Amino acid sequence: SQQGEEDPQALSIQEGENATMNCSYKTSINNLQWYRQNSGRGLVHLILIRSNEREKHSGRLRVTLDTSKKSSSLLITASRAADTASYFCATDPILTGGGNKLTFGTGTQLKVEL
Amino acid sequence: NAGVMQNPRHLVRRRGQEARLRCSPMKGHSHVYWYRQLPEEGLKFMVYLQKENIIDESGMPKERFSAEFPKEGPSILRIQQVVRGDSAAYFCASSLTRTGAPNEKLFFGSGTQLSVL
Numbered sequence: 576s577q578q579g580e581e582d583p584q585a586l587s588i589q590e591g592e593n594a595t596m597n598c599s600y601k602t603s604i605n606n607l608q609w610y611r612q613n614s615g616r617g618l619v620h621l622i623l624i625r626s627n628e629r630e631k632h633s634g635r636l637r638v639t640l641d642t643s644k645k646s647s648s649l650l651i652t653a654s655r656a657a658d659t660a661s662y663f664c665a666t667d668p669i670l671t672g673g674g675n676k677l678t679f680g681t682g683t684q685l686k687v688e689l
Numbered sequence: 690n691a692g693v694m695q696n697p698r699h700l701v702r703r704r705g706q707e708a709r710l711r712c713s714p715m716k717g718h719s720h721v722y723w724y725r726q727l728p729e730e731g732l733k734f735m736v737y738l739q740k741e742n743i744i745d746e747s748g749m750p751k752e753r754f755s756a757e758f759p760k761e762g763p764s765i766l767r768i769q770q771v772v773r774g775d776s777a778a779y780f781c782a783s784s785l786t787r788t789g790a791p792n793e794k795l796f797f798g799s800g801t802q803l804s805v806l
Contacts, residue, residue, distance in 0.1 A: 608794060617693070617780055617797035618732070663731055676745060677795065679724075679731035 581664055581683040589688055594651040596683040598664030605667040607640055608677065609649050612661045654687045691716070695781050695798035702771050703806050710766040710801045714783030721764045722795065723756060726778045738764060771805045778802050
């Protein structure tokens with residue numbers, strides 16, 4: 576089964592609204608990362624949150640991490656049409672022994688309409 | 690500073706042919722990772738390499754698939770005797786350091802879309 580699973584699978588909102596995506600995972604982690612993928616392109620790193628952190632901000636992005644529930648959320652505030660993309664969480668499990676063997680979820684497809 | 694470069698962007702092969710995918714990491718990066726993405730799915734880890742060494746190939750099929758990252762030149766993902774099920778987007782990523790280093794993240798290329806007819 577997936578180490579990271581995003582919820583919802585798809586989200587459609589109006590420009591200016593906030594978008595919240597959730598990610599659940601199964602094993603202990605070193606860190607959790609969020610990536611964005613535009614259609615037909617590679618992934619772009621958005622934000623990294625370490626296992627000893629609970630919340631992190633970067634511009635219009637806010638990420639939370641609850642290691643007791645093995646879950647994370649990504650909030651995009653004041654969304655724009657340009658935010659339309661797929662968003663993936665990726666976990667760096669402790670048991671891999673390092674080396675960036677990130678495990679990706681299946682993603683949330685966000686569509687921001689004008 | 691050029692990002693991770695992958696070529697070709699699109700590759701069409703007939704069943705039984707060989708596919709070679711190339712990846713040049715970001716300048717200064719010595720850690721390379723290959724991921725495969727099927728339609729509507731997330732990325733699946735295949736292999737992690739450092740210069741001249743395969744560190745972790747646990748995600749790579751044991752048959753027909755191989756990867757290398759020579760001292761000079763790009764990393765190569767090679768698929769022999771391709772089958773239709775190999776059709777996917779193959780992404781390469783590079784990083785400066787191993788896991789655990791501060792502010793560590795992966796930089797991805799734009800991918801190679803492999804289509805097997």
